[in-house]
Each structure stands twice: as C-alpha cells, then as structure tokens.
Amino acid sequence: IVSKGFKNAKEALTGRTELSEENIAQAVREIRVSLLEADVEVGVVKRFIDRVKERAIGEVVQTSLKKDGKKIKASPGEHFTRICYEELENLMGKEEPGPIRYRKPITVIMMVGLQGVGKTTTCGKLAHYLLQKKRKPMLVAADIYRPAAVKQLQILGEKLGVSVFAKDGLSPPDLCKLAIIEAKKKKCDVVILDTAGRLAIDDALMTELEDIKAGTKPDNLFLVCDAMAGQDTVNTAAIFNSRLSIDGFIMTKLDGDARGGAALSIREVTGKPIKFLGLGEDMGKLEAFRPQGLASRILG
Amino acid sequence: FSRATEIDAGVLDALEEILLTADVGVRLSMRWMDDLRGRLSRGELKNAEDVRAALRALVLATLEAPQSQAMDVEHLIKSTFTKPYVIMFVGVNGVGKTTTIGKMASKLTKAGLQVVVGAGDTFRAAAAEQLAIWAERSGSVMIRGEEGTDPASVIFNAISHARTIGADVVLADTAGRLHTKTELMDEIRKVKKAAGKARDNAPDEVWLVVDGTTGQNALLQAKEFHDVLALSGIVLTKLDGTAKGGVVIAIADALNIPVRYVGVGETVDDLKPFVPKAFVAALFE
Numbered sequence: 001i002v003s004k005g006f007k008n009a010k011e012a013l014t015g016r017t018e019l020s021e022e023n024i025a026q027a028v029r030e031i032r033v034s035l036l037e038a039d040v041e042v043g044v045v046k047r048f049i050d051r052v053k054e055r056a057i058g059e060v061v062q063t064s065l066k067k068d069g070k071k072i073k074a075s076p077g078e079h080f081t082r083i084c085y086e087e088l089e090n091l092m093g094k095e096e097p098g099p100i101r102y103r104k105p106i107t108v109i110m111m112v113g114l115q116g117v118g119k120t121t122t123c124g125k126l127a128h129y130l131l132q133k134k135r136k137p138m139l140v141a142a143d144i145y146r147p148a149a150v151k152q153l154q155i156l157g158e159k160l161g162v163s164v165f166a167k168d169g170l171s172p173p174d175l176c177k178l179a180i181i182e183a184k185k186k187k188c189d190v191v192i193l194d195t196a197g198r199l200a201i202d203d204a205l206m207t208e209l210e211d212i213k214a215g216t217k218p219d220n221l222f223l224v225c226d227a228m229a230g231q232d233t234v235n236t237a238a239i240f241n242s243r244l245s246i247d248g249f250i251m252t253k254l255d256g257d258a259r260g261g262a263a264l265s266i267r268e269v270t271g272k273p274i275k276f277l278g279l280g281e282d283m284g285k286l287e288a289f290r291p292q293g294l295a296s297r298i299l300g
Numbered sequence: 301f302s303r304a305t306e307i308d309a310g311v312l313d314a315l316e317e318i319l320l321t322a323d324v325g326v327r328l329s330m331r332w333m334d335d336l337r338g339r340l341s342r343g344e345l346k347n348a349e350d351v352r353a354a355l356r357a358l359v360l361a362t363l364e365a366p367q368s369q370a371m372d373v374e375h376l377i378k379s380t381f382t383k384p385y386v387i388m389f390v391g392v393n394g395v396g397k398t399t400t401i402g403k404m405a406s407k408l409t410k411a412g413l414q415v416v417v418g419a420g421d422t423f424r425a426a427a428a429e430q431l432a433i434w435a436e437r438s439g440s441v442m443i444r445g446e447e448g449t450d451p452a453s454v455i456f457n458a459i460s461h462a463r464t465i466g467a468d469v470v471l472a473d474t475a476g477r478l479h480t481k482t483e484l485m486d487e488i489r490k491v492k493k494a495a496g497k498a499r500d501n502a503p504d505e506v507w508l509v510v511d512g513t514t515g516q517n518a519l520l521q522a523k524e525f526h527d528v529l530a531l532s533g534i535v536l537t538k539l540d541g542t543a544k545g546g547v548v549i550a551i552a553d554a555l556n557i558p559v560r561y562v563g564v565g566e567t568v569d570d571l572k573p574f575v576p577k578a579f580v581a582a583l584f585e
C-alpha cells in the first residue's frame with residue numbers, strides 16, 4: 001500500500017543510521033506532496049507535518065542520549081513511516097462504538113450535505129443496514145425540490161421492502177414531524193430523513209435544516225461527504241457543524257480511486273467522528289468506519 | 301537585499317496557498333512557484349506586484365490555450381451540415397450531468413433550435429423521471445428505454461428519432477460512473493460507438509461534467525475518460541458554492557481540454573459560457 005510519496009520519503013532515509021534534521025526535512029517534503037495530492041486541506045497538512053517532524057526529531061534526540069550505543073531497532077525509514085501512520089490514525093479517531101445511537105420508541109437519523117454527494121442512496125443503504133440489525137426503518141422523502149427525488153427514494157424503498165413517507169404540499173420541517181407520527185403508528189423504530197442537497201452558504205436552506213432538526217430532535221445527524229471533495233470541503237463541513245452540530249459524517253464513493261483526504265480534514269476541523277463509508281451504488285455497499293484502511297489510502 | 305528576498309518568500313507562499321486552496325494541485329503549483337522564483341532571482345520580476353501579475357498571466361494562458369479549439373456551441377449547431385448535432389454528457393456520479401442537460405436544452409430551445417434528449421441512464425433509480433421533468437421544462441423531446449435496457453440502444457434510438465423529425469441537437473445523458481470501473485468504461489465506449497452507427501461521425505462533442513467541489517481526482521477522471529472517449533470539453537458545475545474549481549487548470553495544462561460552460565445553480569438558467577478572464581479574477585479575489 002506504500003505509494004510513491006511514501007516510497008520517496010523512505011528513500012530519503014535509506015542508508016541513514018539515524019533520523020537527522022536534514023533527512024527528516026526531505027522525507028517530510030515527500031509526505032507533504034502526497035497528502036496535498038490526496039486532497040488533505042492545506043492547514044491540516046501543515047499541522048500534521050509539524051507534529052510528525054517534532055516526534056521524529058524528538059526521537060533523534062532520545063537515541064543520541066543513549067550513551068550505551070543502543071540505537072533504535074527499526075531503520076530510520078521504517079521508524080519515520082510508523083510515526084506518520086500513528087499520527088494519522090490518531091487524527092482519524094477510533095472506530096465508533098455505535099455507529100448509530102438508538103432511542104426508544106423511535107430513533108431519528110437526519111441526512112444532510114451538499115448537492116449530489118450520495119444522501120438519497122445512502123438513506124437506502126442505511127435502511128438495508130438497519131433491516132439486517134432486525135430493526136424496522138421508515139424512509140422519509142423530505143427533498144421536495146429536486147426533480148423526481150421523492151420517486152428516487154420510493155423506488156429504493158420498494159426494492160428494500162421499506163415504507164417511504166412522502167406528502168405533497170408540506171414544508172420539509174412539517175413533513176418530517178408528520179412522518180415521525182406516522183412511523184409510530186406503523187410501529188417503525190427508526191426514521192431516516194432524506195433532505196435536499198444545499199450549499200452551506202444558503203442561509204434560507206440552512207435555516208430549513210435547523211427547523212427540521214428542532215422539530216424532530218434527531219439522535220443521529222449525519223453530514224454526507226463525497227470522497228473526491230477538494231480543499232473547500234473543510235469550510236462547508238465547518239459551517240454545517242456550527243449551524244447544526246453534526247453527530248458524525250459519512251464518506252461516499254470510496255469505491256473509486258479518490259484518496260479521500262477530505263475525511264481527514266473534516267475530522268480534524270469538526271472533531272466529529274466518521275460513522276460509515278459508502279463503497280458503491282448498491283444497497284449493501286455501506287460499512288461502519290474502521291480507521292486502518294482509510295489511513296493507508298490517504299497517506300498513499 | 302536580504303529584506304527583499306524575505307518579502308519574496310512571503311509573497312510566493314501566499315500565492316502558492318491561493319493555488320493550493322483552489323484545488324490547482326501541488327505539482328502544478330510547485331512548478332509555477334519554481335518558475336516565478338527563477339524569474340525573481342534573475343531580476344526579470346522586480347517586486348510583489350510583478351510576481352502576482354506573472355502568476356495570473358500563467359493561469360490565464362493555461363486556460364486560454366485550449367479555448368482556441370472551442371467555439372460557441374449554438375454557432376456550431378446552427379452551421380453544421382450533419383444534423384442532428386450530437387453532444388454526449390459523461391462523468392462520475394452526482395456531478396450534475398442530468399441537470400446540465402436540462403439547462404442546455406432550455407438554452408438551445410430559447411435560441412430557436414429543436415432539441416432531443418436521450419435518457420441514456422438506464423440504471424439509477426428515477427433517472428429517466430428526473431430527465432423527463434427537465435425535458436418538459438425546456439420544451440424538448442425525450443427518448444427513453446425500459447429500465448435496465450442497454451444505454452447504447454437508447455442513444456441510438458434518440459439520434460435516429462432526431463434524424464426522422466429533423467431535430468437540430470441531441471443531448472445524450474449517461475449514468476454516472478467511476479472511471480476505475482472497467483465494465484462501466486466499456487459500456488460508455490459502446491454508447492459512443494452506437495452514436496456513430498446512428499449517424500456518421502456522431503457524437504460531435506463529448507463533454508466531461510466535473511463537480512466544482514472536486515479535488516485532484518478530477519484530473520484522474522479527465523485522463524481516463526479522455527483516453528476512452530476523446531473529450532471535446534468540460535462543464536464545471538456547482539461554482540455557485542465556495543469551491544474555486546481550480547482543478548480545470550490542471551486539466552487544461554495536462555490534457556489541453558477546454559471548459560465550455562459553468563454551472564452556477566440548480567435552476568434552468570444557471571448555465572453560463574466559460575470566460576477564462578472572469579474565472580482567473582474569481583480565483584485570485
């Protein structure tokens with residue numbers, strides 16, 4: 001899994017007997033390029049590199065203090081690589097002991113995010129996941145704007161055998177409140193709210209999300225993000241988080257070759273956990289987040 | 301004298317940050333910074349203003365180079381001898397292909413042209429229903445197939461129908477697909493071939509739709525789709541958000557493919573021709 005960036009970093013340290021300021025600087029330059037190519041945000045990269053440098057140089061000082069000639073067991077290249085992986089895994093956070101917070105009598109999951117990231121598809125996948133956990137989910141078609149959005153969710157619901165709540169003429173906040181009443185009548189124990197894609201800078205639509213949240217009190221407010229998102233995603237995630245206080249985020253389209261650096265950036269900047277990973281268009285393609293796989297993909 | 305070099309470093313760092321945060325990409329940014337650094341040290345650039353102007357010129361030249369091949373699509377359609385003019389829309393999932401076709405259909409209908417849209421996404425839930433709403437909004441004819449039909453035959457039928465009724469343009473929608481999926485790239489190659497069977501030398505254009513919020517993966521998307529289909533243009537969507545869409549600069553530099561249109565919203569009029577000067581101004585503001 002060691003990509004070119006990492007190979008170059010290790011090469012900068014081959015044949016060295018210990019980590020020094022100069023050869024660390026070269027290795028760090030390679031890692032910086034690799035992380036930026038992976039779409040990790042500029043500020044996040046800078047802070048990451050500073051921490052890695054500090055640890056790597058700190059360990060040079062440590063080993064040189066050993067007067068009995070005992071050196072570090074691993075080669076400097078391997079040692080540096082291990083520092084990078086550890087710092088990255090710390091940044092990613094632990095696996096979520098959830099990933100869904102359940103509540104009686106009904107659990108509410110609210111899905112938000114920019115346009116086209118995969119919210120509607122992921123709603124279907126979550127319903128599938130919940131069915132396998134022996135729950136009775138209901139899908140709620142609260143995107144009343146996008147052409148055929150309601151139909152899209154209805155088709156997914158039909159394929160899964162899950163009921164879909166849809167109603168013309170209601171605002172999304174009212175529709176969602178009514179859906180929960182309906183879900184209780186049908187003895188559903190989880191409600192999944194699909195909302196329309198929107199820009200973080202669209203005040204009216206962000207207010208609509210705040211109204212949906214206020215009326216449904218979701219236990220799980222998930223920001224859905226596209227794995228191929230670039231530098232700006234950190235800014236939009238920060239706004240979604242500050243206005244809605246998200247519980248976590250879901251990364252979609254990881255079945256391609258997008259490195260997914262946005263995941264790292266969003267995690268660092270919001271402090272919120274990654275809950276699920278989307279790995280394809282079919283309903284089974286959803287996995288609860290585990291840090292190891294994503295770390296090596298981002299570092300390359 | 302060392303004070304001047306201190307100022308230079310600060311200016312260059314700030315400019316590099318603008319490029320990086322705009323998704324221009326680290327390799328191209330570093331190449332340009334090296335170029336500017338060299339010109340500064342040789343005295344060809346004297347101060348911060350010179351450096352800024354030089355970078356803007358580099359970016360503008362990169363974006364304008366492929367533009368000379370591109371012409372106004374309305375003009376191309378109206379002056380073509382081989383009707384209908386066929387434009388195929390491709391790209392990864394969720395970038396805005398279907399919505400862009402809706403906007404384009406409306407623009408061309410308002411310009412007095414007869415438009416047929418082909419519902420080439422036979423896979424995703426409610427894809428045809430979504431396009432049907434846009435066809436209705438734009439006053440264009442939609443040709444679709446049954447769900448799960450082979451998309452190549454839908455596009456073949458759309459072009460054949462357009463020939464029969466003497467329509468001016470066919471806008472072919474296709475399903476979103478990740479460029480890493482071999483069987484899906486084989487499928488899109490077949491769709492292009494089918495267009496050529498329906499009318500000699502169709503399609504006239506293949507446009508890659510790129511989401512303005514995408515990072516470096518867009519360059520990989522462009523390379524792969526270009527290899528398989530020979531792209532004639534890019535549509536950059538969602539520029540009404542805060543992302544700068546700088547990855548199209550890297551695409552222009554690496555592949556010489558021009559951006560034709562920019563999507564700036566979700567309603568029918570939110571499609572504008574790409575203007576390099578305006579794009580560069582927005583990048584540096």
Ligand SMILES: Nc1nc2c(ncn2[C@@H]2O[C@H](COP(=O)(O)OP(=O)(O)OP(=O)(O)O)[C@@H](O)[C@H]2O)c(=O)[nH]1
Pocket residue numbers: 113114115116117118119120121122143146149195196197198252253254255278279280281285393394424476478
């Ligand atoms: N390859 C892949 N495609 C995905 C994944 N998740 C969603 N998609 C596709 O991405 C496209 C957009 O998905 P939607 O679910 O419509 O996205 P959305 O966020 O609901 O879009 P809006 O409602 O318009 O904001 C569709 O083509 C989906 O099939 C994934 O994990 N992998």
Ligand SMILES: Nc1nc2c(ncn2[C@@H]2O[C@H](COP(=O)(O)OP(=O)(O)OP(=O)(O)O)[C@@H](O)[C@H]2O)c(=O)[nH]1
Pocket residue numbers: 115116146197199391392393394395396397398399400421424427474475476477537538539540541562563564565566570
């Ligand atoms: N803000 C904004 N949203 C856009 C723009 N273009 C498209 N969208 C939105 O992006 C979402 C996805 O658009 P689609 O047209 O379904 O994208 P697609 O590429 O056809 O998606 P798939 O067919 O599923 O791959 C929808 O919510 C659109 O309204 C744009 O220029 N600006």
Ligand SMILES: [Mg+2]
Pocket residue numbers: 119120121143149195196197
């Ligand atoms: Mg949706």
Ligand SMILES: [Mg+2]
Pocket residue numbers: 397398399421427474475476
């Ligand atoms: Mg589409």
